[in-house]
Amino acid sequence: MAEKSNILSKSEPDTFCKIQLTGSKSESNRALILKALSKGKVAINNLSSADDTVILNGVLEAFEKGINEASFGTGSLKHLDGQLTANIGPAGTAMRFLSAYLAVTGTEAQLTGSDRMKQRPIGILVDALSTLGANINYDGEEGYPPLKFSPDFKQKANVIHIQGNVSSQYLSALLLVSPYLRNGLELHIDGELTSRPYVEMTLSMLKEVGIEHSWTGSIITIAHQPFINAQITIEPDWSAASYWYAIAALSDNATITLPYLKKNSLQGDSRIASIMQSFGIKSTFTESGLMIEKTKGRLDDSIIFDLRDCPDLAQTIIVCSAALGNDATFTGLETLKIKETDRILALQTELAKIGVTLSEEYSFYHLDCSKLHFPEKLTIKTYEDHRMAMAFAPLALKIPQLEIEDPQVVGKSYPTFWDDLLKAGFHINTN
Numbered sequence: 001m002a003e004k005s006n007i008l009s010k011s012e013p014d015t016f017c018k019i020q021l022t023g024s025k026s027e028s029n030r031a032l033i034l035k036a037l038s039k040g041k042v043a044i045n046n047l048s049s050a051d052d053t054v055i056l057n058g059v060l061e062a063f064e065k066g067i068n069e070a071s072f073g074t075g076s077l078k079h080l081d082g083q084l085t086a087n088i089g090p091a092g093t094a095m096r097f098l099s100a101y102l103a104v105t106g107t108e109a110q111l112t113g114s115d116r117m118k119q120r121p122i123g124i125l126v127d128a129l130s131t132l133g134a135n136i137n138y139d140g141e142e143g144y145p146p147l148k149f150s151p152d153f154k155q156k157a158n159v160i161h162i163q164g165n166v167s168s169q170y171l172s173a174l175l176l177v178s179p180y181l182r183n184g185l186e187l188h189i190d191g192e193l194t195s196r197p198y199v200e201m202t203l204s205m206l207k208e209v210g211i212e213h214s215w216t217g218s219i220i221t222i223a224h225q226p227f228i229n230a231q232i233t234i235e236p237d238w239s240a241a242s243y244w245y246a247i248a249a250l251s252d253n254a255t256i257t258l259p260y261l262k263k264n265s266l267q268g269d270s271r272i273a274s275i276m277q278s279f280g281i282k283s284t285f286t287e288s289g290l291m292i293e294k295t296k297g298r299l300d301d302s303i304i305f306d307l308r309d310c311p312d313l314a315q316t317i318i319v320c321s322a323a324l325g326n327d328a329t330f331t332g333l334e335t336l337k338i339k340e341t342d343r344i345l346a347l348q349t350e351l352a353k354i355g356v357t358l359s360e361e362y363s364f365y366h367l368d369c370s371k372l373h374f375p376e377k378l379t380i381k382t383y384e385d386h387r388m389a390m391a392f393a394p395l396a397l398k399i400p401q402l403e404i405e406d407p408q409v410v411g412k413s414y415p416t417f418w419d420d421l422l423k424a425g426f427h428i429n430t431n
């Protein structure tokens with residue numbers, strides 16, 4: 001049975017530890033699609049243990065082996081009433097990347113997900129795949145999963161226009177399958193591009209497996225090309241590292257070692273290293289990875305954090321800023337409303353419990369910490385969002401008894417999060 005809550009406390013205000021983070025879920029899920037399309041030419045080292053990766057891996061392997069019944073965590077594959085249904089649970093990249101994969105490989109199946117997944121838009125990607133030549137139907141509300149894929153794929157077009165400001169995952173999904181397309185792909189990005197480093201990650205990983213591209217202005221072009229034999233090594237997850245930066249920032253003293261993280265990362269969330277300088281955290285890259293240390297930095301409440309390139313860092317930085325009483329301003333948060341939950345609303349509701357408001361003015365969000373207070377005991381709701389649980393957990397350094405509801409949500413990207421907190425000296429009581 002799922003645990004109802006974890007009650008955290010930390011009597012010691014200092015944090016000294018070494019934490020081995022799991023592989024990046026974003027890199028892993030791209031590598032899995034490339035491996036499947038390359039028909040064995042691509043091998044993967046250090047695949048993430050994230051639930052989202054376990055699910056995508058499970059579905060792809062089951063398709064490859066012709067298995068019709070399997071389950072992998074919150075994901076499953078079932079044969080029901082003559083129809084094969086892959087359920088990818090809450091995994092956004094699995095939903096988007098598999099949609100492109102099933103479409104272009106002409107795999108007949110239904111693709112569905114959690115209740116929340118059925119509220120996360122996918123029409124922009126479905127329209128693009130349909131223009132390419134895929135035959136996809138909505139089994140529920142138009143524009144949202146579940147989707148039904150037909151076996152007949154014949155490429156009709158190779159010039160695709162796509163709106164860039166809703167989710168970069170639609171673009172990555174199309175780019176990942178583009179070398180497989182007989183006539184390649186010319187992808188025109190209309191308007192602003194959100195989460196740009198994730199598109200760059202996709203192109204870099206395609207390059208690792210021998211796929212060349214050109215990106216001129218707003219047009220990315222990839223020709224039909226063969227995959228080369230390649231070994232992809234997944235770097236640890238920088239989004240997961242961000243919670244350790246927050247722990248360091250809220251500790252009195254801290255030295256935390258995170259092995260194998262690289263200065264030149266494919267992950268845009270590695271920006272946490274420079275962002276956290278404003279919170280007094282020094283990052284040093286060594287042969288064996290990253291060391292982060294608390295220094296006596298001075299907070300600056302005139303900073304505007306633009307998180308358009310790294311939306312998954314938003315909760316970490318906003319909660320950390322609030323807990324330090326730093327009235328910071330944030331922008332580039334538009335996409336947070338369509339993620340695992342409406343993350344803006346979830347942050348506003350939970351931050352109010354420590355007297356902090358997060359208010360919106362045009363596209364800027366301001367923290368007001370003038371009424372910040374730390375109660376003796378506090379319960380945080382997590383809204384089926386791993387990042388709500390992990391972003392608020394560091395508050396245990398300020399609140400004697402911090403209860404985090406539905407702690408198992410962290411499995412989506414960082415299954416050993418609670419074990420790692422124990423290693424860092426946190427006390428955890430599970431109800």
Ligand SMILES: O=C(O)C1=C[C@@H](OP(=O)(O)O)[C@@H](O)[C@H](O)C1
Pocket residue numbers: 025026027093166167168169172194195198311312335
């Ligand atoms: O491509 C990826 O691996 C991801 C892209 C981002 O999504 P959006 O492009 O929807 O912002 C990010 O939030 C998500 O966790 C992972």
Ligand SMILES: C=C(OP(=O)(O)O)C(=O)O
Pocket residue numbers: 090091092093094312339340387413
């Ligand atoms: C938004 C996220 O994931 P996804 O969109 O892949 O579900 C996330 O991990 O924060």
